[in-house]
Amino acid sequence: MPSFKIGHRAIGLDSPPFVIAEMSGNHNQSLERALAIVDAAAAAGAHALKLQTYTADTMTLDIDQGEFRISDPDSLWADTSLYALYEQAHTPWEWHGPIFERAKSHGMLGFSSPFDETAVDFLESLDVPAYKIASFENTDLPLIRKAASTGKPLIISTGMATVAELDESVRAARAAGCRELILLKCTSTYPASPLNTHLRTIAHMRELFGCEVGLSDHTMGVGAAVAAVALGASVVEKHFTLDRSAGGVDANFSLEPAELASLVTETERAWQALGHVQYGATTAEQKSLVYRRSLYVVRDVAAGEPLTRDNVRAIRPGLGLAPRHLDTVLGRAARRPLARGMALDWSMID
Structure with missing residues (x-):
């Protein structure tokens, strides 16, 4: 399949892995901290900084009981209502412009995951270079069609999706105008276990859907991401924070700056090491x-x-x-x- 670009970065097997630092809610509702995260991601060598664009009201209802409350005792967010979680985690829309400008000043791309159609319209006003559909939204066909209709590269995380669901989502994206598609293998647990990551799916997904593939990684460390590159991942996304000990909704499974720098270095080394079939002395x-x-x-x-x-x-x-x-x-x-x-x-x- 032909390679393409997101902004100035080439995406494909002939190019180094595209590393995305996901800020999510790790700004802890501080714009100053959000900008510091951008600076640290750039210093670590990340190629893009990604946000999530929603409000608590676009995500759910302000109800603190029943199915609107997280009851799983193993969840990082147990005993919290969905509304309260999204209030804490969301990135205020007025921060997006300054965050993207800070990323641009470092030569880094800035884009986001829209969680409803109004978020796509807002992000279009900021002229983002691509869109990312989160795993929990990968069956939201109207949202996929809306993002795809912009004609910009579309990244879809595949967490929990069956082959049939992915096929439906890919067909919807392509029918709506998407020509540059990336599917990210993803395990939607936080953190994710390496045993539950199943990286061999990456090569199968590339062949099955005829698109670029990558990894949205919630495991600890960088091992899974390096292995993913060896299996054909051209994009790697990891959550990123300044300091896990400072807390935050996603801090528990986010990389710190030294780890992100290692991720950038080691995934590029893995890509370089792939080479081609070679016998005899080089x-x-x-x-x-x-x-x-x-x-x-x-x-x-x-x-x-x-x-x-x-x-x-x-x-x-x-x-x-x-x-x-x-x-x-x-x-x-x-x-x-x-x-x-x-x-x-x-x-x-x-």
Whole structure:
């Protein structure tokens, strides 16, 4: 499939992985902290800074009981109402412009996940370079169509979606005008377990849907992301914060600055290491060939004296005959006197 660009960044297997730092609610309702997160993400080498665009009222109802309350005792947000969580986590819409401008000042892209159609309209007014559909919205076909109709690259996280649901979402996006699509393998638990990440899906998804693929990663550390690149991920998204100990709705499973820097470095190294099918010495290895073993005279040999295991051995360096010739030369006579340390060649042997 042809590569394409999000802003100035090329996306595809022929380009380094596109690393997205997801701020989410880690600003803790402080614009100053949000801008500091942008600065830190840029310093770590991230290529894009992503927000989430919603309000509590566009997400849910202000009801603090029943299904509107998070009852799962294992959830990071247990015993909180959905409305209260989104009030705490949302990024005020008036902050988007300053945050995107700060990202731009660092040469970093800024875009967002819209959670309803009004968010798409708002983000269009800021001329974002792409849209991201979150996992919990990947079956919201009207929202997908709205974002796709902008004609901008569309990223869809695949958390929880069946193949049939993804097929429906991809078809809806393409029918609405999306020509540059990225699907991100995602496990919608927070944090996610490596055992529940199933990265082999990445290559299958690329083949099945004929689009770019990547990883939206909620595991701790950078190991899953590096492995994903080896399996064909061209995009990696990770939640990012300044300091997990400072708290915040997503801090528990977010990378800190040193970890994000490692992610950028190690995913690019993984991409570089993929290369192509290669046998034999590379150009860089040519100088190392001399340190192979080869046949050398290890004890002085008189003219006419037979070569034996006592006077010829395979040692380093590699300027003599290859070790595979040892059985051929043993027992044959030296044509002339041979000194210890001479690299053996055919001209020396009868």
